[in-house]
Amino acid sequence: MARAGKQQAEQAYSADSLTVLEGLDAVRKRPGMYIGTTDSQGLMHCLWEIIDNSVDEALAGACDDIRVILHADGSIEVCDNGRGIPVDIEPKTGLSGVEVVLTKLHAGAKFGNDSYTAVGGLHGVGSSVVNALSSRLDVEVDRGGQTYRMEFHQGHPGVYTDVDPDKPSPDAPFKRTRKGKPTQLRVVGKVPAKRTGTRIRYWADPEIFNTTATFSYQQLIDRVRQTSFLVPGLKITVVDEHIEQTGDRSQDEFLEVDEGMGLQLPEDATPVEEAEVAGVDGQTQIVEDQGSEDESLDQDAPDGDESDSPELRADMTTSVNIANLDSEGHKRVEEFLHTGGVVDFVDYLSQGEPVSEIWHITGEDTYEEETQKVGDDGELHAQKVARKCGVDIALRWVNDYDSTIRSFVNVVATPGGGMHVDGFMNAMTRQVRKVVEANARKLKVNLKDPHTKIERDDIMAGLVAVVTVRIAEPQFQGQTKDVLGTAQVKPIVSAMTDDQFGLMITGSKRGFKDQAARVLEKIVGEMHARVQARKTKEVTRRKNALESASMPAKLSDCMPGNDDVAELFIVEGDSALGTAKAARNSAFQALLPIRGKILNVQKASISQILGNKECASIIQVVGAGSGANFDITQSRYNKVIMMTDADVDGAHIRILLLTLFYRYMRPLIEEGHVYAAVPPLHRISLAGKHKGQFLYTYSDDELEGKLAELKRQGMAYNEDIQRYKGLGEMDADQLADTTMDPRTRMLRRIRMEDAEEASRIFPLLMGDDVPPRKQFIVDNADDFDRSKIDT
Known part of the structure; x- marks a missing residue:
């Protein structure tokens, strides 16, 4: 039977089965x-x-x-x-x-x-x-x-x-x-x-x-x-x-x-x-x-x-x-016209107080490349050709911790970097290290300590740079053109950066002495902060529960083997935890209670964060590390759901949790694994022939609209509308139906469409600097829109 079926399939699959699509x-x-x-x-x-x-x-x-x-x-x-x-x-x-x-x-x-x-x-x-x-x-x-x-x-x-x-x-x-x-x-x-x-x-x-x-x-x-x-x-x-x-x-x-x-x-x-x-x-x-x-x-x-x-x-x-x-x-x-090129671009991208003026590296060099060229006979032939490589780089440092580096080949953005960025960063790192070593005593750097070595991250803190090259027929890694692969570009960019940036950072170029001193002071400061943070982290790891073999006692975990669908509910308060335990599906839903408002990590140091019980528990339970060491593939849960009360305090707790995720577990947000539960505010008990049925609303406006709709339809309801003050007031079946059961619940996915805007707004709204936050509130007071806020 199997052989007969195979013969029929072979007879059915012939050249007539092939479809040739031509042109467009x-x-x-x-x-x-x-x-x-x-x-x-x-x-x-x-x-x-x-x-x-x-x-x-x-x-x-x-x-x-x-x-x-x-x-x-x-x-x-x-x-x-x-x-x-x-x-x-x-x-x-x-x-x-x-x-x-x-x-x-x-x-x-x-x-x-x-x-x-x-x-x-x-x-x-x-x-x-x-x-x-x-x-x-x-x-x-x-x-x-x-x-x-x-x-x-x-x-x-x-x-x-x-x-x-x-x-x-x-x-x-x-x-x-x-x-x-x-x-x-x-x-x-x-x-x-x-x-x-x-x-x-x-x-x-x-x-x-x-x-x-x-x-x-x-x-x-x-x-x-x-x-x-x-x-x-x-x-x-x-x-x-x-x-x-x-x-x-x-x-x-x-x-x-x-x-x-x-x-x-x-x-x-x-x-x-x-x-x-x-x-x-x-x-x-x-x-x-x-x-x-x-x-x-x-x-x-x-x-x-x-x-x-x-x-x-x-x-x-x-x-x-x-x-x-x-x-x-x-x-x-809207009309756009700029004559300053990448210098204007860096000025536009710069946020915060400048540490230096905008430094400009520019020049042109040639390289040889073997390429396929169409000959007079119409055929492709390999031949070596001389190429020109134009380099145009602008950079400055600002008083910030994040870096903004934009790279382009011709006008094509290369968010993945490539040879031009590698050449620039390698040469810049080399020149900074050389200057720091030459001025170690003045900059208070202990060269005998192997840890006190300038790293690329120290240089990139607060760096705003635009790196562009112009070449004929660039080679990209893939059709998406995210990364430049033309290897000959790297030594050209590196050599120009060595020569021109070297004069700037040493202060040898006229007008750069004071700027170079400020830049070096910032870079060395970043290095000392990084070294201290590493030491603090090592000490904290030995002393707190992050390295413990067991999970926190207050974690109500789900059954193992369901990592692809597992959900971690971060629940506000012990009272809500009791209801949630009865409402959850323990096969794939885990519960972790937190007590009140967690630490605002935007204002805290690394040692404070790792020493905070609530933050440490969340990092430990997620199981994927934190910061630069965060590995999303090691996460124990597919969804992390913040389940807080539907009030101002609950909204504040969600913001504090999001700040923790954004600063130390950012891939969770970037890849869409963080959610906010949407519990109801009111429960309407229907009467008459619909007695025993309930309707839930999620805002005062929705409640008014729903009640008006019931009156128009002639449906009776109990005038005593239940208003939930917190999750703990809900019965288990109510919490399951409205907030936890995947078949009936509503979740709000937290997304980060604009990483650059998020990097700007988080320090503004959650950081130490109060005046800019006050000014932001004043400037946007007239643009208040309830639909734009999480309530």
Whole structure:
């Protein structure tokens, strides 16, 4: 029987079973391979691909003005005054350069060694992938005194017939070019001979992206601001048509902003003629071009004299039409232009009192690299080429404990660092150690003690730095481009840092003597604090329960073997513990009571934390260590749930617990393992035919709404509404149903979307410095919103 089944399977699996996806169809079938996900992250990734193409033009010295327009219909438009996508015919494919760039994977000028020397996108898939994942994409190119236009539906070229050219829509009738047949660019207008540029407008395809995918305006602004720092002199403007913003800027000023970017319409332009191909039920109608009905798509593009014909004028649109924005006010417009480069970037990132001014390391060197180059015969050949490596680093120290280091290759962020960061940090550490050893007596450093050695963490405390390099064809570790892998960059960055930073930190460079002294004093202070903390920790470990073989006696643990689903409830008070014991499922739910408010670890030293009974118990029970030694894989529980009373004291206890997790067990929050239980405030007992049934509410506002709803429905209830003052007042079955049973409870997951903002706000709200906290409360008093606080 088994042999017969195997033979049938072999006969069924043949070459006919294989599916070959060609061109952009493969992108639509497996979008995650190209943009990571089809949620919000992928939606933003598409925008980065288009913006980066314009930024690459700026890096090549061909563009100084980029505009990103968020249209009210949900489409996004990116305009630049770069060289414009080539419009001539690519000899191998017989297609125009525009069609090659937007429909062919791994095609573009970045594979050669002449058109671009430092770019962010290297794989030649960006524009074509965005095209494939868009329900509609329009492109206009200004070159040679003319404006060329082309349109696509889900990656396929053709022509849209919009009822209103000023309001293009992906639902308009679409005539698709016959498969395998090149689509000639249409000439839709004239521009001054020296004007060049590209405008791409696309509508993300709802068939591809999840319904939960949302566009993040703040991510866009952060990315644009970052890029403006990294490319000095590049102006980037973001226009958001969704939000009206009144102000002093007049309509004439917006027309001035638009000058040089929008398409200039002839004065005798006529309205769009009614399309002969109608849409079906408002949806896009795809019509295959068979070559007989409209041969104009197959003809050569008309010359400049023919561009004034009514047919061409009917196709003309103004991509950047700032003049048509709201007449009474104007849409939100944010403009970014920085001339100081990474120096301005470090100044922007710096928080706190500066210890030094901004130090600047810059220069250029060459290296040799073996690469594959396309030869005259069209084949790839290995050859050694000379590369240039531009280094641009800015740094300063501030009075803080955290470090902020941003690294980039060209304009691509490398959050994982790489060779450029390694070269910088190695050289800086080497130079600091050398200076400290040379001035040991003055700095009060005992060189005989092996522990009193400057470590990288001592140097990084309070360091704000931006490390950038510009190289051609960088090698990244993986498609995500998190880490630079080009090994030749490391010695170049290291040598420049040795030379220039060495003069600064020794005070040999004019004007740096006092700054260097302050920096060295801070670094040595950090070293002494680290050494003392280590000694205190070792002593404490020998004396407290953290190294005990047994768990705290007050822990009510769950059954072993359920680590993948185990839950640790940190319970406020012994009275609540008794109820929780009866309400829990002991197979996977553990209970650890805490007495009152734990230590505020933001204000405490390491020795105080490890000596605190409550903090020590939590660290011990979680079982994954703390601080730099925390290993989340060793955690004994999948969820850590804070279960406190639904009052102000309970909220304060949660904040203190979160401070402990954030400072010493941060991966628990970063990876989504910390939760807050949501116990109810009220219980409504129903009467009449619903007697014996109960409703729970979680706020006074919800209670009022629920009671009003019951009255409207004519449902009777007991007027004596039970108000829980604490968890201990609840019966076990009530606590289980509302707060502990996974089938009926509600949990609030604690997330940390913005680590940088969290690093700033925790010291502000929980630290020793009172005046900034008071000022924060005063500044935000008018913006009070109950939905923003945990009550």
